Amino acid sequence: MNHTMRGLAFIALTAAAALLAAPSAHAVGDKTGGVDASDTCGGLLTDYLATAAGTADTAFAGTLTVAQGASPxxxxxxxxSYAGVVPDRLVRTxxxxxxxxxxxxxxxPGLVEDRSGRIRLLFETPWGPTLATAGCTGGTPRVTxxxxxIMYEGVAYQYALTRA
Structure with missing residues (x-):
């Protein structure tokens, strides 16, 4: 399957997942509801992906766990990135x-607004799509x-990921 077909398939999948995962969530661009979201934590896709210089930011890392005690x-x-820049806005999970x-x-990935008005990141994982809540430190919109x-085979897994 070529890159364009995969992209179109992912767009269709993520749109359906957003509707199923959060019935009131809807896709947003860099603006939400006519309000500028660029100064909020995770209000722009680049807050997740790029450094101020426009290069790919560092990875988020952490664990995926299940309440019943399976090993994380x-x-x-x-x-x-490609040649140090983020032209395609892709993530590898x-x-x-x-x-x-x-x-x-x-x-x-894409941005959606949940029913409380928060911007969330929608991206694909090996087990299907997920909506992530962003956290920022230091009063900047860069997501840390x-x-x-993620639901997988009827089991709910939780994740917590960080980066410096």
Missing amino acids: IAMTVTPQ EFTHPALSEAAVTST DLTGA
Whole structure:
């Protein structure tokens, strides 16, 4: 499947997932509801992906866990780059655990607004789409942590990812 077809398939999948995951969530561009979201935590896609210089930012890393005590799965979400810049706005999401064979997917993330008006990041994982809540430190819109959940085979997994 070529890059364009994968992109179109992902767009259709993420639109459906956003509607299923949060019935009141809707896709947004860099602006939401006519209000400038560029100065809010995670209000722009670049807050997740790029440094101020326009290069790919560092990866988010942490764990994917389940309440019943199964061993945690390492999870990373890495902004992708080409020649040091972020032209395609892609992320690679990877799960690492001894019980898993290679589990990674590269996707184009999007922003959605939840019913409370918060901007959330929608991206694909090896187990399907997820909506992440952003956290920022230092009063800047650059996202430094992501939290969310993924349903897989009827089990809800939670993740908490950070970056410096």
